[in-house]
Amino acid sequence: MNIILLGAPGAGKGTQAEVICKALNIPTISTGNMLRAAVKAGTEYGLKAKAAMDAGDLVSDDIVIGILKDRIAEPDAQNGFILDGFPRTVPQAEALDAMGVKIDKVIEIYVPDETIQQRLSGRRVCLDCGATYHTAFKPSKVEGVCDVCGKPIVIRKDDEPATVISRLQTYHKSTAPLKDYYGKQGKLVTVEGQDKVEDTSKLVLEAVKA
Numbered sequence: 001m002n003i004i005l006l007g008a009p010g011a012g013k014g015t016q017a018e019v020i021c022k023a024l025n026i027p028t029i030s031t032g033n034m035l036r037a038a039v040k041a042g043t044e045y046g047l048k049a050k051a052a053m054d055a056g057d058l059v060s061d062d063i064v065i066g067i068l069k070d071r072i073a074e075p076d077a078q079n080g081f082i083l084d085g086f087p088r089t090v091p092q093a094e095a096l097d098a099m100g101v102k103i104d105k106v107i108e109i110y111v112p113d114e115t116i117q118q119r120l121s122g123r124r125v126c127l128d129c130g131a132t133y134h135t136a137f138k139p140s141k142v143e144g145v146c147d148v149c150g151k152p153i154v155i156r157k158d159d160e161p162a163t164v165i166s167r168l169q170t171y172h173k174s175t176a177p178l179k180d181y182y183g184k185q186g187k188l189v190t191v192e193g194q195d196k197v198e199d200t201s202k203l204v205l206e207a208v209k210a
Contacts, residue, residue, distance in 0.1 A: 013085070017030065064088075111192075125156055127153075189207040
């Protein structure tokens, strides 16, 4: 089964992708992770992506599609996959269709903007090992220090309040129209994000199997 996860930044797409991944034994293809890897490696695409991500803008279609084409062709994605972070715009969705990629279901995780802002402003990440924390929901044992490797943990630039607001505005403008696009194809299912992650997971799995 080929699945797309929709939802604003911080809606919990990555967490729910892991749940579906285990349930269906298919890989999660996170364009965010792929882009960050390219940025860290300092590739041509990575440098272009970094400028856009730092400004809270969307990365251009040609960069994302170039990375994605290679990933979908890998052996572990032949029985299905979950797309997290792509497509973000209707032209990207059309490009996906043009690539001949069949999408079976599109699941939107809906979380209000106010909740998103609270979630992201508290998020922290270790720049060394990549471990993630949250000041309210998953604090590190020692404030500002990674439990795993002992290195400093920081707020990512795209989690800073001003950038979060910009990212949400970008999402509503560019990504929300995807709901109409896939709704007309009869593939869209909306799941309301719950306070407890496991409650959201239950609803997501029901949507996948429906």
